[in-house]
Amino acid sequence: MANANTPSRTGRYTFVYPVLFAFAAFFLVPLVVVVLNSLRTFEEISQTSVLGWPRNFHWQNWSEAWSGYCFGGVCAGIHPYMWNSLLIAVPATIVSTLLGAINGYMLALWRFRGASVVFAVITFGVFLPAQMKLVPWAITLRDLGLSNTLGGLVLIHVIGGLAFTTLFCRNYYVNVPQDLIKAARIDGAGLFVTFWRIVLPLSAPILIVTVIWQFTNIWNEFLFGITFSEGANRPVTAALMALDANIAQAREYGVESAAVLLAAIPTLLVYILGGRYFVRGLTAGSVK
Amino acid sequence: MSALSIEALKARFGTVEVLKGLDLDIDSGEFIVLVGPSGCGKSTLLNIIAGLEKPSEGRIEIGGRDVTRLAPKDRDIAMVFQSYALYPAMSVRKNITFGMECRGVAKPEQHAAFERVEQVLRIGHLAARRPGQLSGGQRQRVAMGRALVRDPLLFLFDEPLSNLDAKLRVEMRMEIKRLHQRVATTMVYVTHDQIEAMTLATRIAVMNEGEIQQVADPQTIYDEPANLFVARFMGSPPMNTLPVKLEVEAGRLYARVLDDDKTLARLPLPQRAEDVSTYVGQAALLGIRPERIALGGHGSNRVTALVEMTELTGAETMAFLDIAGTKIVARIAAESRPALGERAEFSFDMRKACLFDSATERRIA
Numbered sequence: 001m002a003n004a005n006t007p008s009r010t011g012r013y014t015f016v017y018p019v020l021f022a023f024a025a026f027f028l029v030p031l032v033v034v035v036l037n038s039l040r041t042f043e044e045i046s047q048t049s050v051l052g053w054p055r056n057f058h059w060q061n062w063s064e065a066w067s068g069y070c071f072g073g074v075c076a077g078i079h080p081y082m083w084n085s086l087l088i089a090v091p092a093t094i095v096s097t098l099l100g101a102i103n104g105y106m107l108a109l110w111r112f113r114g115a116s117v118v119f120a121v122i123t124f125g126v127f128l129p130a131q132m133k134l135v136p137w138a139i140t141l142r143d144l145g146l147s148n149t150l151g152g153l154v155l156i157h158v159i160g161g162l163a164f165t166t167l168f169c170r171n172y173y174v175n176v177p178q179d180l181i182k183a184a185r186i187d188g189a190g191l192f193v194t195f196w197r198i199v200l201p202l203s204a205p206i207l208i209v210t211v212i213w214q215f216t217n218i219w220n221e222f223l224f225g226i227t228f229s230e231g232a233n234r235p236v237t238a239a240l241m242a243l244d245a246n247i248a249q250a251r252e253y254g255v256e257s258a259a260v261l262l263a264a265i266p267t268l269l270v271y272i273l274g275g276r277y278f279v280r281g282l283t284a285g286s287v288k
Numbered sequence: 289m290s291a292l293s294i295e296a297l298k299a300r301f302g303t304v305e306v307l308k309g310l311d312l313d314i315d316s317g318e319f320i321v322l323v324g325p326s327g328c329g330k331s332t333l334l335n336i337i338a339g340l341e342k343p344s345e346g347r348i349e350i351g352g353r354d355v356t357r358l359a360p361k362d363r364d365i366a367m368v369f370q371s372y373a374l375y376p377a378m379s380v381r382k383n384i385t386f387g388m389e390c391r392g393v394a395k396p397e398q399h400a401a402f403e404r405v406e407q408v409l410r411i412g413h414l415a416a417r418r419p420g421q422l423s424g425g426q427r428q429r430v431a432m433g434r435a436l437v438r439d440p441l442l443f444l445f446d447e448p449l450s451n452l453d454a455k456l457r458v459e460m461r462m463e464i465k466r467l468h469q470r471v472a473t474t475m476v477y478v479t480h481d482q483i484e485a486m487t488l489a490t491r492i493a494v495m496n497e498g499e500i501q502q503v504a505d506p507q508t509i510y511d512e513p514a515n516l517f518v519a520r521f522m523g524s525p526p527m528n529t530l531p532v533k534l535e536v537e538a539g540r541l542y543a544r545v546l547d548d549d550k551t552l553a554r555l556p557l558p559q560r561a562e563d564v565s566t567y568v569g570q571a572a573l574l575g576i577r578p579e580r581i582a583l584g585g586h587g588s589n590r591v592t593a594l595v596e597m598t599e600l601t602g603a604e605t606m607a608f609l610d611i612a613g614t615k616i617v618a619r620i621a622a623e624s625r626p627a628l629g630e631r632a633e634f635s636f637d638m639r640k641a642c643l644f645d646s647a648t649e650r651r652i653a
Contacts, residue, residue, distance in 0.1 A: 179373035182340050183434075187387035188361030197386070201377030 038062065038257035045253045058254065065259035069243070069252070078259045080232065081239035085219055086266070087150050088235055092157035093214040099158070100165020100210055101203060105195050107166070108173035109181050119170060125163030130223050133160070141228060148229050156228070157218045164217075165210045172206035173199065208277040216267045236263045290352065291316040291474035292337065292442055297346030299332055299498075306332045307343070308498040314476070314491075319468050321477045323485040324495035325521065330478045331446060333495070337476060338444055339363050351441045361391070363442075366435035370447040372427045374419035374434075381415040384433050405437045408470070425456050432467065445477040449484065461487060482522045486510065494518045511640055516573070516649040519642065525578050525606065528616035529644065532574045536561045543574050543643075545591060547612035553591040555638050559653040564643065567652055575642035575651075581618035583607070583626055585635030592633055595626040609634065 037045060038061050039054040067077035074080075106112070107119045137156055138147075146152030176199060184194040225238040234242065240263060243256060271278070292314040299307040306329045314320050322330040335341040337348060339360035348356050355363045374383050384405060385398045393401075406412040409429045419427055428448065435443055448464070449457045465488055468475055479485055485492050486506045494501045494509065494517070502514035513519035519527040532543035532555075541557040541564065561568065593609035593616070600622070607618040607626060618634055626632040643652040 177371050177373065179369040179371045180375065182335075182338075182360075183367070183369060183373040183375070185340060186338060186360045186365065186367050187434075188390035189386070193390065198375050198377070 034257045034260060037253050038065075038261055040254050042252055042254055050253060061254040061258040062262070065255045065262055069255050069259070074232070078236055078239055078243070078262060081234050081236040082263065082266075084150060084229075084233060084239075085235040085237070085263075088153045088157065089215055089218040089266075092154045092161065092218050093211055095154075096158045096161035096165050096214055097207060097210045099162055100167075101169045101200065101207065102195065103162070103166040104169025104171075104173050105199055107170045109176060109178065109199070110191070119166075122163055122166045125160070126167060128163075130160075134223070134227060137224070137228070148231075148233055150229075150233060152228055153224060153235065156224050157214075157221065161214050161218070164213060168210050168213070169203070169206055172203070176202060205277055208274045212270055212274050212278055215270050219267050290314065291318065291350070292320075292476065293349040294333075294337070295347040295349075297333070297336065297348070298344045299329070299336060299341070300344040306498050307336075310346070310500055312493060312500065312503065314474060316474055317472050319475045319477065319488055319490045321479060321485040321489035321492050322495055323479055323482055323492055323521075324501075326480060328495040329498040330480075330495050334367075334444055334446055334476065334478045337442075338365055338367050364440050365442045365444055366438040366440040367444040367446065368431045368435050368448045370450050372419070372431040372448075372451075374427060374430055376419055379416050379418060380411060380422070380430050380433075383419065383430060384437050387434065387438060401437050401439075405433045408436065408467070409433050424452050425460060428452065428456075428460055429463075432464075436467075436471070439473075441474065443473055443475040445475065445479075447479050448477075449479070449481075464488065482524065486522070492522075494521060496521070510577075512642065512651065513575070514651055516575075516644050519575050519644070519651075523577060525617040525619070527575045527577050527642070528581075529573045529575050530611060530614050530616060531646065532572060534564065534567050534570060534572050534643070536568050541568075543572070543641075545574075545611065552612060553589070553636075555589050555591075555636055555641070557641055557643065558639055559643060563653045567643070567645070571646060572652060573644040573646045575644055576616075576636060576638070577640065578606070578617045578619040580637040580640060581609075581616070581620070581634050582637070583618070583620045583624045583632060583634055585633075587635060589636045589638055590633045591636060592631050594631055595628055597628065598626065607634075 033051060036052070036054060037050060039057045039059070040052070040061075041055075041058045044052070044055055044058075065077055066079050068075060069077050103122065107115050107122075141147045141152045141155075144152070144155075146155060180198060181194060184198055189197065220237060221235070222237040222241070225235040226241060229235065229238060240256075240259060243259060290313055292312070294310055294312040297307055297310040298305070310333065312320075322333060324330050332341060336343050337350075339355065339358060339362075343356070346356070347354065350363055350365065375386065378386065381402060385402055388398045388401060402415075406415065409432060411426065411429050411433055414422060414426060414430065419430065422430065431448070445464075449460055452460060461484060464477075468488075477484075477488060486509075489506055491503060491505055492509050493503045496517050502509060502518050504512075504514075509518060509522055513522065513527065516529065519529070530545060532545055534557075535542050535544055539561060541559055541561040543555045543557055545552040545555065555574070557574075591611060593611045595607055596610055596615075597608040599606040599608070602622065604622050605620050605624060607620050609616050609618055620626075644650065645652050
């Protein structure tokens, strides 16, 4: 019977839904605390506790976090660092996605000699821990003269992201019929014309997946950000850390909460705009 | 003029020899069908002709020009794929003109060529649609349009009708035949469907295990198969083969059907005794098409057989028989219903009977 595995209607209301609601509430607690604190004044939090409903909505925390709060001796809030993150994440996402698409296309549809070995080597990058790459990158950036530059971080994220974008795209393109490539060869289309005119227009689902994946990871990346940048060149994750580490004065929980939430908005937007493609694209072709 | 000439062609993938030294000469305007079971190498051969795969050895000429080392686009060929391989993101018009665009043909010329093809195939009203918005038959037509627009020396078809339902397949088959009569371009057509081969081809090349078994016109392939493989592959149901003993009496050749030592029948053969002299007194295989066997009948060419099963197809009845342990099929009149599990007499029309050497499997005569 088709419904044999679904719980009965009463079972759903008395057991499944309450449990699901409890879990959902549990997962949401930290977010709720941060949101509430972002609307409470410094005095209110320090006189009571970090847990509590705002006496009145103190929106100034948000504008303070955005453009007024001082850390590292600069009083411009987090917006310059948001801008830095954007300048790193956008080009790195675009370049790594495009390169991954070209790699995947070559590996899946042109099957040159040794393609599977190349694929295995590239995919190996997925499993390399970031900590392992710190020293090699330090040397590379120094030699390239890119230490403490946004360009250096872009380079790190492009190279580091290639393993993922290549893996995603190659697995997607494997399901593109080989006959399309044959037809294009007979029509006289070369490698790149075929990619640009025939394969790329079919790639929207997987490109959305790689863009979400890359943008979120690069935006949220912390280790390389804090290691290879300082001062005004910091991405927002590293700047938030500096804000936290401001021990000379009492913790401004309200402003910090607002800053954290502001920093999370871009990835949230990307996910809301493209999220429904995300699961679909990742599992494309896996069920037939 | 020879449109396509293949010499000593071999293809090896790793240690597997897919094509074992093929020779084939095709005249201009011919419709050659390469037919064979899956894995026989026919698609590999087509891909090598197209330049999509490289042969390990051998030589290919198209229109008298050695193209063995040329890229597909420089071979003056066009190809229709089983999956149609239409570019999903392009309109029908773009699909058809894309090749010209790649070759740098001027826009007005592209337009004129599209008009020409669109009229032949009646696809003008589809010009703006994407392949995803077309039915199977329409996609098939567009795929042919893409090939046709090129006006090539050679058309290659790779099982183009396999994805269509039975009714549409028959329609498109006729359409392809009409197309060939109209454009008179040389066509090489790969299929595993022997009906398609019989109906379309001016000549059929039957392939098996990387070798061409026989190249001949459809009638010859059907009536005089070169060996047992061809006899059994072409025709549905396939040709029956019955172990017999050959003998000569009064200058005439006979096939004796034996059940152990008991003679079941003595059938006169159309072949001349002189042509098979070395086989007289020996065992051989008698080949007879199912439609040459009828229930009852008169004359001396009658064999008693056990009726194991019958299948009604509407136009005729298939009777599955057992003669001394050999299973054979008879295609008999629709209204005849021999009783199952009982013996009945069947008459053999021996005019087109074949003889095969049971060891080499080659046709003797």
